[in-house]
Amino acid sequence: xxxxTGAQILLRxxxxxxxxxxxxxxxxxxxxxxxxxxxxxxxHILVRHEQGAVHATDGYARATGxxxxxxVTSGPGATNxxxxxxxxxxxxxxxxxxxxxxxxxxxxxxxxxEVDIVGITRPCTKHNYLVKDVKNLAKTIKEAFHIARSGxxxxxxxxxxxxxxxxxTSFKLPDDIELRSYNPTYVPNRKxxxxxxxxxxxxxxxxxxxxxxxxxxRAHQELTELAQKNKIPxxxxxxxxxxxxxxxxxxxxxxxxxxxxxxxMSVSECDLMIAxxxxxxxxxxxxxxxxxxxxxxxxxxxxxxxIQKNIQVQVPVVGDCKISLELLNQMIAQEDMGKFKPExxxxxxxxxxxxxxxxxxxxxxxxxxxxxxxxxxFELTKGEAIITTEVGQNQMWAAQYYHFTEPGRFISxxxxxxxxxxxxxxxxAQVGAPDKIVVDIAGDGSIQMNIQEMATAVQYxxxxxxxxxxxxxxxxxxxxQQLFYNRCYSSTKFQHTPDFxxxxxxxxxxxxxxTKPEEVEKVLKEGLACNKAVIMDxxxxxxxxxxxxxxxxxxxxxxxxx
Amino acid sequence: xxxxxxxxxxxxxxxxxxxRIAGLFxxxxxxxxxxxxxxxxxxxxxxxxxxxxxxxxxxxxxxKQVNKIINVIKVADLTDQDFVERELVLLKxxxxxxxxxxxxxxxxxxxxxxxxxxxxxxTINITGDAEKITAILTLLKPFGIREIAxxxxxxxxxxxxxxx
Numbered sequence: 042x043x044x045x046t047g048a049q050i051l052l053r054x055x056x057x058x059x060x061x062x063x064x065x066x067x068x069x070x071x072x073x074x075x076x077x078x079x080x081x082x083x084x085h086i087l088v089r090h091e092q093g094a095v096h097a098t099d100g101y102a103r104a105t106g107x108x109x110x111x112x113v114t115s116g117p118g119a120t121n122x123x124x125x126x127x128x129x130x131x132x133x134x135x136x137x138x139x140x141x142x143x144x145x146x147x148x149x150x151x152x153x154x155e156v157d158i159v160g161i162t163r164p165c166t167k168h169n170y171l172v173k174d175v176k177n178l179a180k181t182i183k184e185a186f187h188i189a190r191s192g193x194x195x196x197x198x199x200x201x202x203x204x205x206x207x208x209x210t211s212f213k214l215p216d217d218i219e220l221r222s223y224n225p226t227y228v229p230n231r232k233x234x235x236x237x238x239x240x241x242x243x244x245x246x247x248x249x250x251x252x253x254x255x256x257x258x259r260a261h262q263e264l265t266e267l268a269q270k271n272k273i274p275x276x277x278x279x280x281x282x283x284x285x286x287x288x289x290x291x292x293x294x295x296x297x298x299x300x301x302x303x304x305x306m307s308v309s310e311c312d313l314m315i316a317x318x319x320x321x322x323x324x325x326x327x328x329x330x331x332x333x334x335x336x337x338x339x340x341x342x343x344x345x346x347x348i349q350k351n352i353q354v355q356v357p358v359v360g361d362c363k364i365s366l367e368l369l370n371q372m373i374a375q376e377d378m379g380k381f382k383p384e385x386x387x388x389x390x391x392x393x394x395x396x397x398x399x400x401x402x403x404x405x406x407x408x409x410x411x412x413x414x415x416x417x418x419f420e421l422t423k424g425e426a427i428i429t430t431e432v433g434q435n436q437m438w439a440a441q442y443y444h445f446t447e448p449g450r451f452i453s454x455x456x457x458x459x460x461x462x463x464x465x466x467x468x469x470a471q472v473g474a475p476d477k478i479v480v481d482i483a484g485d486g487s488i489q490m491n492i493q494e495m496a497t498a499v500q501y502x503x504x505x506x507x508x509x510x511x512x513x514x515x516x517x518x519x520x521x522q523q524l525f526y527n528r529c530y531s532s533t534k535f536q537h538t539p540d541f542x543x544x545x546x547x548x549x550x551x552x553x554x555x556t557k558p559e560e561v562e563k564v565l566k567e568g569l570a571c572n573k574a575v576i577m578d579x580x581x582x583x584x585x586x587x588x589x590x591x592x593x594x595x596x597x598x599x600x601x602x603x
Numbered sequence: 604x605x606x607x608x609x610x611x612x613x614x615x616x617x618x619x620x621x622x623r624i625a626g627l628f629x630x631x632x633x634x635x636x637x638x639x640x641x642x643x644x645x646x647x648x649x650x651x652x653x654x655x656x657x658x659x660x661x662x663x664x665x666x667k668q669v670n671k672i673i674n675v676i677k678v679a680d681l682t683d684q685d686f687v688e689r690e691l692v693l694l695k696x697x698x699x700x701x702x703x704x705x706x707x708x709x710x711x712x713x714x715x716x717x718x719x720x721x722x723x724x725x726t727i728n729i730t731g732d733a734e735k736i737t738a739i740l741t742l743l744k745p746f747g748i749r750e751i752a753x754x755x756x757x758x759x760x761x762x763x764x765x766x767x
Binding site for chain 1: 615630
């Protein structure tokens with residue numbers, strides 16, 4: 042049997058897991074892996090900061106549905122990944138992060154660039170490993186991929202000491218993974234599903250509430266069937282955007298703190314809520330006691346901890362979203378639905394009325410409105426771009442005004458709310474989907490948190506488009522200060538911001554700027570047509586707010602509309 | 604209603620597993636009253652016996668969250684079940700000559716043993732469930748308890764009783 046080094050086993054196992062691309066940054070203790078990497082056909086994307094590496098890995102995973110892989114060195118290399126790992130953990134994104142570690146003999150001695158990354162990342166990974174024996178390496182890697190992609194997906198970290206990457210052992214492909222302590226439930230209990238069917242039969246005001254789980258399990262077709270055949274309107278969380286077509290007449294828009302009026306009112310009046318792949322985050326529910334007060338709630342989720350955590354539900358269904366919805370559709374098709382007629386005319390009319398009286402709105406006058414930029418972007422890309430976002434107003438406007446038609450199109454840090462996510466995630470998404478237009482919708486604040494990844498985009502000829510909604514403020518924080526802190530704009534005004542056009546040029550990218558509404562379309566067209574990385578700087582209304590807005594802790598039916 | 608629960612958790616006997624569980628409790632603000640860990644008859648498996656507190660909803664979350672940890676094999680809640688509970692306590696009590704006889708009598712009633720004795724103290728070994736331990740502590744308190752070392756509870760389901 043041939044003997045391989047730890048580094049060789051690692052790369053061999055990555056190939057076995059179907060990996061063709063790694064995002065990373067080299068350093069002392071991973072030199073042996075990088076040396077070996079140069080002799081393989083694995084594509085390595087050299088980022089400019091390890092945080093960027095993890096976000097790019099994450100963006101790649103979200104765009105492709107595959108497990109993303111990232112490789113960094115020990116110590117600061119490892120600690121720099123933490124924000125990225127926590128981001129992926131909150132949004133259940135399957136990634137495997139490989140960190141180098143000091144040689145096993147030095148562990149615990151405060152060696153140069155030593156940090157207990159397994160200890161640090163324990164609460165923000167799905168699982169993590171320190172490999173102490175090269176003989177366990179192959180199995181550990183196989184296990185890591187299995188855990189990352191199965192059940193409720195999530196990040197897995199493997200800490201690999203330098204001596205393990207050098208040590209040799211005879212290599213044998215590990216057997217299939219069986220973990221007696223980890224067996225996610227994919228197929229739901231039919232009795233529970235029957236209860237759902239019975240509730241649907243009785244419902245007069247049904248509502249589907251879909252979340253990130255629908256996108257993760259790519260259950261969009263099953264969800265669409267359930268909605269369309271039974272004429273049930275659909276709202277979703279931020280993470281659920283794209284799980285149901287934003288162009289469908291049954292689509293209500295996002296719900297929650299910045300949800301549409303009709304979505305939030307529908308939640309507040311529905312008599313049946315079918316929640317699929319959601320976890321009832323506080324940004325969605327507002328005041329939990331008054332969330333969906335008239336509804337029987339059904340919750341379908343693969344993770345039992347998501348059920349009965351924030352909201353008490355009447356029918357819990359533990360199972361994979363795709364499999365559960367497929368079964369549910371079959372059961373409905375075979376069921377005598379009795380008096381149930383998939384019309385709910387009054388209900389749908391009522392919702393339509395909300396749509397007419399209280400739509401999302403803004404007033405485009407002399408100064409560019411950020412919403413207008415996104416509407417134009419949607420129009421010009423025909424809704425087919427992959428949109429990544431930063432966090433804050435830019436993210437909410439993107440969610441409100443760009444309409445997504447399938448999973449993997451909207452890539453945003455929903456749970457953790459990580460500023461600086463959008464650009465590296467766009468880099469990763471573009472690597473994974475080279476034929477798509479990838480646009481990072483950013484603010485002038487968050488773009489500066491990982492702007493260095495422009496260099497990565499330029500180095501690898503990735504034509505990532507950055508749309509900066511430049512209002513000179515940390516807009517969302519300013520909005521809170523305006524509404525809830527008597528306009529005391531404490532530390533939210535940038536007294537100095539770089540010239541993004543020149544900055545783009547300095548990076549070897551293209552820089553464009555629009556300062557008037559009539560320039561928006563021209564700049565967008567030019568930027569989108571450009572086959573290089575490009576920053577489009579839109580100088581927008583400085584004090585525009587995102588509406589509707591539900592103040593934190595209020596019921597979601599109590600929206601501020603202007 | 605907040606209530607005491609005894610959880611019996613089977614886990615992989617690996618470094619870091621205890622830290623995963625303890626970290627989960629501190630990170631999510633759950634309460635650990637006592638914790639006891641040791642290998643089982645299967646060397647690859649350890650049993651953690653944990654006493655925790657919370658209302659029904661919190662306990663349900665705790666059990667699910669603990670179960671979600673990859674290294675956790677099984678979580679059983681012994682509360683409201685038929686189970687045996689034991690805790691071992693070492694107690695160092697001040698024992699002046701005039702009190703010695705009384706302390707010995709109490710120890711005897713509770714089926715404890717004196718495991719160390721000095722001019723001015725007894726060290727008593729006591730086992731029992733939480734109520735018994737509380738009872739002897741209350742009785743010995745007036746004599747002056749100098750030190751206590753407690754293991755925390757361990758527990759096990761009783762086998763089903765034969766049908767009568």
